[in-house]
Amino acid sequence: MSSNLHFGNLSVSIFGESHGNGIGVVIDGLPGGCEIDFDRILDFMARRAPKKDGISTRRNEKDFPEIMSGYLNGKTTGTPLCAVIKNTDQHSKDYGNIETVARPGHADYTGSVRYNNANDIRGGGHFSGRITAPLVFAGAVCGQILEQKGIYSGAHILSIGNIYDNKFDSVNVTKEDLETVKTKDFPLINSAVEQEMKDKVKAASDKLDSIGGRIECAVTGLPAGIGSPMFDGLENRISQAVFGVPAVKGIEFGVGFDFADMCGSEANDCFTTDGKTIKTVTNNNGGILGGISSGMPVIFTAAIKPTPSIAQPQQTVDYVKMENTVLEIKGRHDACIVPRAVPVIEAAANIAVLSFLI
Amino acid sequence: MSSNLHFGNLSVSIFGESHGNGIGVVIDGLPGGCEIDFDRILDFMARRAPKKDGISTRRNEKDFPEIMSGYLNGKTTGTPLCAVIKNTDQHSKDYGNIETVARPGHADYTGSVRYNNANDIRGGGHFSGRITAPLVFAGAVCGQILEQKGIYSGAHILSIGNIYDNKFDSVNVTKEDLETVKTKDFPLINSAVEQEMKDKVKAASDKLDSIGGRIECAVTGLPAGIGSPMFDGLENRISQAVFGVPAVKGIEFGVGFDFADMCGSEANDCFTTDGKTIKTVTNNNGGILGGISSGMPVIFTAAIKPTPSIAQPQQTVDYVKMENTVLEIKGRHDACIVPRAVPVIEAAANIAVLSFLI
Amino acid sequence: MSSNLHFGNLSVSIFGESHGNGIGVVIDGLPGGCEIDFDRILDFMARRAPKKDGISTRRNEKDFPEIMSGYLNGKTTGTPLCAVIKNTDQHSKDYGNIETVARPGHADYTGSVRYNNANDIRGGGHFSGRITAPLVFAGAVCGQILEQKGIYSGAHILSIGNIYDNKFDSVNVTKEDLETVKTKDFPLINSAVEQEMKDKVKAASDKLDSIGGRIECAVTGLPAGIGSPMFDGLENRISQAVFGVPAVKGIEFGVGFDFADMCGSEANDCFTTDGKTIKTVTNNNGGILGGISSGMPVIFTAAIKPTPSIAQPQQTVDYVKMENTVLEIKGRHDACIVPRAVPVIEAAANIAVLSFLI
Amino acid sequence: MSSNLHFGNLSVSIFGESHGNGIGVVIDGLPGGCEIDFDRILDFMARRAPKKDGISTRRNEKDFPEIMSGYLNGKTTGTPLCAVIKNTDQHSKDYGNIETVARPGHADYTGSVRYNNANDIRGGGHFSGRITAPLVFAGAVCGQILEQKGIYSGAHILSIGNIYDNKFDSVNVTKEDLETVKTKDFPLINSAVEQEMKDKVKAASDKLDSIGGRIECAVTGLPAGIGSPMFDGLENRISQAVFGVPAVKGIEFGVGFDFADMCGSEANDCFTTDGKTIKTVTNNNGGILGGISSGMPVIFTAAIKPTPSIAQPQQTVDYVKMENTVLEIKGRHDACIVPRAVPVIEAAANIAVLSFLI
Numbered sequence A, B, C, D: 001m002s003s004n005l006h007f008g009n010l011s012v013s014i015f016g017e018s019h020g021n022g023i024g025v026v027i028d029g030l031p032g033g034c035e036i037d038f039d040r041i042l043d044f045m046a047r048r049a050p051k052k053d054g055i056s057t058r059r060n061e062k063d064f065p066e067i068m069s070g071y072l073n074g075k076t077t078g079t080p081l082c083a084v085i086k087n088t089d090q091h092s093k094d095y096g097n098i099e100t101v102a103r104p105g106h107a108d109y110t111g112s113v114r115y116n117n118a119n120d121i122r123g124g125g126h127f128s129g130r131i132t133a134p135l136v137f138a139g140a141v142c143g144q145i146l147e148q149k150g151i152y153s154g155a156h157i158l159s160i161g162n163i164y165d166n167k168f169d170s171v172n173v174t175k176e177d178l179e180t181v182k183t184k185d186f187p188l189i190n191s192a193v194e195q196e197m198k199d200k201v202k203a204a205s206d207k208l209d210s211i212g213g214r215i216e217c218a219v220t221g222l223p224a225g226i227g228s229p230m231f232d233g234l235e236n237r238i239s240q241a242v243f244g245v246p247a248v249k250g251i252e253f254g255v256g257f258d259f260a261d262m263c264g265s266e267a268n269d270c271f272t273t274d275g276k277t278i279k280t281v282t283n284n285n286g287g288i289l290g291g292i293s294s295g296m297p298v299i300f301t302a303a304i305k306p307t308p309s310i311a312q313p314q315q316t317v318d319y320v321k322m323e324n325t326v327l328e329i330k331g332r333h334d335a336c337i338v339p340r341a342v343p344v345i346e347a348a349a350n351i352a353v354l355s356f357l358i
Helices: A038-048 A092-098 A108-114 A122-127 A129-148 A175-182 A191-206 A234-242 A256-261 A338-355 B038-048 B092-098 B108-114 B122-127 B129-148 B175-182 B191-206 B234-242 B256-261 B338-355 C038-048 C092-098 C108-114 C122-127 C129-148 C175-182 C191-206 C234-242 C256-261 C338-355 D038-048 D092-098 D108-114 D122-127 D129-148 D175-182 D191-206 D234-242 D256-261 D338-355
Strands: A004-007 A010-015 A022-028 A065-069 A081-086 A152-160 A213-220 A248-253 A271-273 A278-280 A298-304 A314-318 A323-327 B004-007 B010-015 B022-028 B065-069 B081-086 B152-160 B213-220 B248-253 B271-273 B278-280 B298-304 B314-318 B323-327 C004-007 C010-015 C022-028 C065-069 C081-086 C152-160 C213-220 C248-253 C271-273 C278-280 C298-304 C314-318 C323-327 D004-007 D010-015 D022-028 D065-069 D081-086 D152-160 D213-220 D248-253 D271-273 D278-280 D298-304 D314-318 D323-327
Touching: A004 A234, A004 A338, A004 C004, A004 C010, A010 A129, A010 A338, A010 C004, A010 C010, A010 C022, A022 A129, A022 C010, A022 C065, A022 C081, A038 A065, A038 A129, A038 A338, A065 A129, A065 C022, A081 A129, A081 C022, A108 A122, A122 A129, A129 A152, A129 A338, A152 A175, A152 A191, A152 A338, A175 A213, A213 A338, A213 B256, A234 A248, A234 A298, A234 A338, A234 B234, A234 B248, A248 A256, A248 B234, A248 B256, A256 B213, A256 B248, A256 B298, A271 B314, A271 B323, A298 A338, A298 B256, A314 B271, A323 B271, B004 B234, B004 B338, B004 D004, B004 D010, B010 B129, B010 B338, B010 D004, B010 D010, B010 D022, B022 B129, B022 D010, B022 D065, B022 D081, B038 B065, B038 B129, B038 B338, B065 B129, B065 D022, B081 B129, B081 D022, B108 B122, B122 B129, B129 B152, B129 B338, B152 B175, B152 B191, B152 B338, B175 B213, B213 B338, B234 B248, B234 B298, B234 B338, B248 B256, B298 B338, C004 C234, C004 C338, C010 C129, C010 C338, C022 C129, C038 C065, C038 C129, C038 C338, C065 C129, C081 C129, C108 C122, C122 C129, C129 C152, C129 C338, C152 C175, C152 C191, C152 C338, C175 C213, C213 C338, C213 D256, C234 C248, C234 C298, C234 C338, C234 D234, C234 D248, C248 C256, C248 D234, C248 D256, C256 D213, C256 D248, C256 D298, C271 D314, C271 D323, C298 C338, C298 D256, C314 D271, C323 D271, D004 D234, D004 D338, D010 D129, D010 D338, D022 D129, D038 D065, D038 D129, D038 D338, D065 D129, D081 D129, D108 D122, D122 D129, D129 D152, D129 D338, D152 D175, D152 D191, D152 D338, D175 D213, D213 D338, D234 D248, D234 D298, D234 D338, D248 D256, D298 D338
Parallel strands: none
Antiparallel strands: A004 A010, A010 A022, A022 A081, A065 A081, A152 A213, A213 A298, A248 A298, A248 B248, A271 A278, A314 A323, B004 B010, B010 B022, B022 B081, B065 B081, B152 B213, B213 B298, B248 B298, B271 B278, B314 B323, C004 C010, C010 C022, C022 C081, C065 C081, C152 C213, C213 C298, C248 C298, C248 D248, C271 C278, C314 C323, D004 D010, D010 D022, D022 D081, D065 D081, D152 D213, D213 D298, D248 D298, D271 D278, D314 D323
């Protein structure tokens, strides 16, 4: 198996290759009768689509999802919901010369070994970032159901290169905060750094290079008591889902790796009550204690590696001829995929969180 | 569910509470006929046991595992292998005063909500670090089977506070390197920093405080082609298992979060071949591309938060009375759990990696 | 979840409603590089399609599967294989009058409760027999991979009403026997009873009634030692898959329910060896002992209930109005679905058996 | 994997061999705070224990379950509940001579192939009927939780040889009916046939033979709408669990195999309403339509094969020496395991049904 998330009563099964007939997803286990606004799904998916801003690839993806099943009269039917996105704009020739030359940082070689050299490698095949479109579709559906339960999620660019956005206020972040940042073309809390970030990407692009970054995601409104200890908690499911997004190489909850340098007296989130509800004064733990939600915002950060596809000449190997060679990647590629990855990370979180509630 | 890892054909089900009758594990799916040296299991478990070095708790755990099933004549039978560790040394009174006062940084409150206030909270109950003993047992068994396939794992303290050990050589680390570091009482590659680290822990302890750290783990000998893209790759399974270890709040593969600040030209691991095998010149990706092993060492780092149990007075809440209160935690607690967590992280990795091979 | 078979490393996820945009299946976990003859898939699917023989519905299904992913140059790629069958021939009006009147023997009422009255009930929706088309597709793919391992399956009509075909020779049935019966338009070992069976169906049809039957399925070439005791054996997986076929209400392995009336001395299959291989003299256990294959043919029988859709007036309930009413079902329905269910049962067996081998 | 039932949010993991140190079960996923009467668990387990009635084995099993975890102050804690039964009464010598001689009808040979000849075969090892003791424990726990939801189950001997008990009234069976039959030493609805059945068993025993039978199980109080279509319905889960009971070779729901000979007009269960609730007039479908409960009693029947262990000489094979031989099984064995299997079947049903409700 590979592309099947199996969380309790929810299953999300993604399929497709970059240059095959179509890509898509089957979501099995949704409750029946949940209202889903199709236009809002398209809006969510548009956040991932290539931008005209000089940062994202110019490839004109017509990622229109056709719903095959599971959706009727604006509502989930409760039976498996399948959406298919036809592939229409494949420029296979662009990739012609790299058929068996491993692109460094990509899964060409590992995929070839894994699949007995039989996998479709055109455009990255099943490993292509394009496969995140159906993941975003699924996350958009799950997100609308979460909203109906008073749960809201949102992600933003936390850093590109070493240029940083502000962090979410881990104690007080509101759904309005999430909504505001999500709807921006370039999702930053502090848009004052936007130009600096874009310059950083432009500079990398000009050098035929690429650049990585960080994405922070928050989920508000999740009541306390959701998740389980050990292997089936919020951290386990969210990380399993988020590592499903190509280019993610790290994840941390709350202050994450900063915990390593802290003392307990700084790190511990003290509890406080007004007699009715319990909160923590700080939220270093990112809303999760023992795998279970504390009622505070769930916060995590993912590390996104720089786009491996760069136009500079790179030393590599033809893994069929078993010869060293030099590769210059042609084609159209984002110099920084962080902006487009923002809704993908959010989608993965939506799926993981909703899975605990159905 | 909570404590059941379900990876393909392998299931690891952990049970127990700190002050119940016993804790243990059922490992289901092991092949029959694998030689398992029971003494080596004990050695592995001893690495997690409290040390006499002033760093670990003085609680004298007699964590002797009784094998109930699945093991005969020094070999796995192939049917479920169960080990039980009886609890014998519970000082329940030590915890008497915190019954419904939430210890900051612990899962007392979230567990109480999750389990309708019915869970056993003595000594942390199922959330106790003690529950990692059966996890280590399972990892020790899996590790021996991995060795029979030429696969070796090892972990070490990467940092405590801001004192750092060296990192593994991500390209050339050998099983001998792993063996050397693993067998040390205080598992460091560069033992020159041992005293500095211990001083750091002592200083925290003296201030009735605690301190966090990082653990690095490597797996060598894993052939290329293991794992799957998207949701069922090495990163997904390892992270799901590693977040099962209490106090882990982050995980990164290869250079992980450092990728965020890198350019593609630095980050990409170039391939090279001698005509027979393929390697990468660097190993920033930690031996994993597209969720699949590249044949290079698998490397990851986990962030460990400081022990939440500190003796300083802390603001918190009695979650039954719904009153604010001040808590001073008595009892014996490690000021730094990083050293004892090293074999636990390694054990989680062993389980995740072996699951792909059976 | 509902329509997702999750067996070890194989996942089969079926989606679709009778009158939605399309139905289909995602098969995740197939090895890469397995040759799959697309025409042979179509042949397998044609066995399920309505016949012109006066027995099956005249509805002209154009069940052409479009492969979206996972299949390239005549081989599996190893990544998820998705096939979609567009729905083109829906006569929704035929079903107009039964929207909220529960058809006896159907899942209209139970599905309505299950899905908060939101499921698509046109033509049976997700409960329609039409949803077995993608199941057959998946079984056809799995069957070709099994054949490459020397494993062959085949099913036939064992009975319709109380007219019986011969049983497979449970000890000596060959792949040629299976091939012969499978390729018949009306799959019987003893075609001498064909007319009698068809008369039985015709008689039921003439009375605006329907009739049930039995299907026997055999799998040859499966080596000894496949499957596991207790909950994950051949019987568990095959039964879980076979009860996924609408109208199946019973399953038995080997002599099955006849065991209940037997003595141990008759029932036990004695072992014998020629010094090289071990066989049993009889095969009452249907090739399975303790959930594990014995090397003898795997044999099971499924009970198929009569088509619930009959044109006679039936007492029933409008479950929205909560009123008693009388229903006369219009539309085109098979008076006996047993012949068309034969390849569906075989397909379910193929999926279950292959799941143990990957 | 083998002995791990994984149903949605419930996991039941059974371990142990007949002559190992202990057998037991881990139940993971129970809600916290459910009252469980330990004495009632013992009562349930006593129903499976050998009787003094000359029918069951005289082996004096002291099947006392020690709860290791998950149970405190008479309630589930919500964390994994583990019970261990120590093995104390193993007469290994009794089995000495059959070490590598395959007992016909048993899994000695198939288990040996499956487990590379490494499995513990003393007393049947993990394949022993003794392993059903922890299954019964789990079913007893699940049954008490079901009762708290108004759901009751009960099973009885439907036949031994060709002597039949009455069937449950599939429309009107009450919890009192279930309670009455369950608490009998020899669980029959119509105790008038008890002596005849016992004579049948005695006759088989006198001939050094054994005899099979049928067990019928009913579940009342299950509301409509529970379960899912295709692969995750009541029939799928119940059958997966019930085939986990050694000696079960068939299962049918409602009238099951009798459907095969029926017309739709007889088979269909007509719906009726009093304006408030919906029922069916008959219940041929055993309370399940499309995998989903109809609100009528869930009814199924399992076929139990005759005890394979018979004292008559049997032709068989030494599978290590690869030689034909004759086996005379010594030791103490039930001539009919049907009475003792009754609570086991009920337990399997309890687990499967409860899994849909948590």
